[in-house]
Amino acid sequence: MKGEKVVEIPISQIRDFPDHPYQVNDxxxxxxxxxxxxxxxxxxxxLIRPVEDGMYEMVSGHRRRRAFELAGIDIIPAQILxxxxxxxxxxxxxxxxxxERILPSEKAKAYKMRLEAMNRQGQRTDLTSNxxxxxxxxxxxxxxxxxxSGDSQTQVRRYIRLTNLIxxxxxxxxxxxxxxxxxxxISFLPKESQEQLFQAMEYADATPSHYQTIRMRKYQxxxxxxxxxxxxxxxxxxxxxxxxxxxxxxxxxxxxxxSVPKEKQCDYVLKALEFYNRYxxxxxxxxxx
Numbered sequence: 001m002k003g004e005k006v007v008e009i010p011i012s013q014i015r016d017f018p019d020h021p022y023q024v025n026d027x028x029x030x031x032x033x034x035x036x037x038x039x040x041x042x043x044x045x046x047l048i049r050p051v052e053d054g055m056y057e058m059v060s061g062h063r064r065r066r067a068f069e070l071a072g073i074d075i076i077p078a079q080i081l082x083x084x085x086x087x088x089x090x091x092x093x094x095x096x097x098x099x100e101r102i103l104p105s106e107k108a109k110a111y112k113m114r115l116e117a118m119n120r121q122g123q124r125t126d127l128t129s130n131x132x133x134x135x136x137x138x139x140x141x142x143x144x145x146x147x148x149s150g151d152s153q154t155q156v157r158r159y160i161r162l163t164n165l166i167x168x169x170x171x172x173x174x175x176x177x178x179x180x181x182x183x184x185x186i187s188f189l190p191k192e193s194q195e196q197l198f199q200a201m202e203y204a205d206a207t208p209s210h211y212q213t214i215r216m217r218k219y220q221x222x223x224x225x226x227x228x229x230x231x232x233x234x235x236x237x238x239x240x241x242x243x244x245x246x247x248x249x250x251x252x253x254x255x256x257x258x259s260v261p262k263e264k265q266c267d268y269v270l271k272a273l274e275f276y277n278r279y280x281x282x283x284x285x286x287x288x289x
Contacts, residue, residue, distance in 0.1 A: 006045050009078040011068060014048055014056045017088065021109030022096055024066050033067040042068075045077040047095070049088050056080070059088045060095040086117040103174045104183075108162040115160065161187040166194045178207050185213035189220055196227045200234040208234060 024030075046061025056078070058065060068076045083091065093114040096102070102110075158180055162173060164187040172178040178186075186194060186208075197216070201207055208216070212233050219225035252269065260268050 089117040182213040
């Protein structure tokens with residue numbers, strides 16, 4: 001890489017890198033960075049590359065640039081490198097892999113971008129093959145990325161599979177509502193089936209288990225996955241989603257109508273006992289007359 005230098009660049013001349021995979025949020029961490037910049041300035045310059053019309057493209061430092069904007073500073077120290085698009089992708093992804101917190105969606109997009117860039121540069125890749133693991137001959141690009149990120153090559157491939165999820169399901173993975181292995185199985189379903197699954201999940205107020213997603217994928221491969229099949233699978237009660245009865249004696253629960261939710265069973269029994277006590281009181285008063 002040639003043409004390396006650090007200069008003060010107007011923020012208005014720096015545009016976003018296309019399809020940048022990492023989110024920039026105005027959260028508490030960002031506010032801390034803003035205060036740090038106001039107090040001590042920028043310790044590490046952002047990395048940019050020159051493009052057409054005297055503009056630059058941000059390679060690394062999107063959060064730092066946003067912090068400058070929030071701090072009301074119009075010019076930012078920048079390291080300028082003459083990079084091709086693929087070189088810029090590699091630099092961008094690698095500079096963010098060691099961040100303290102990276103969302104699954106961010107890793108998924110970043111890993112895919114890096115592997116595709118390596119592929120265009122003539123290196124061997126196995127982009128989304130064998131997502132559940134398995135020993136392959138030679139050294140894969142997924143293995144190289146794993147060394148940089150701390151993820152195994154199997155995990156790298158799983159993350160890449162997530163890029164096939166619809167946004168609603170990807171958000172659920174980011175929020176920790178859907179685990180990695182079920183999400184990988186879901187990623188093999190067509191978009192229409194994923195949308196149907198998302199609706200069924202909302203209706204059932206439940207998420208599918210790994211076993212349930214394996215079954216859905218099998219039905220899909222056999223051409224039998226319909227909305228009715230998805231809804232039937234999601235209506236199944238999973239052991240880890242069963243609510244425990246507040247009563248140890250099963251005879252008590254057997255006398256409570258099934259229509260009464262678990263969380264209201266105690267109230268139901270209390271009202272029944274109150275009614276029974278009033279009945280006994282009236283019976284006693286009737287005998288004393």
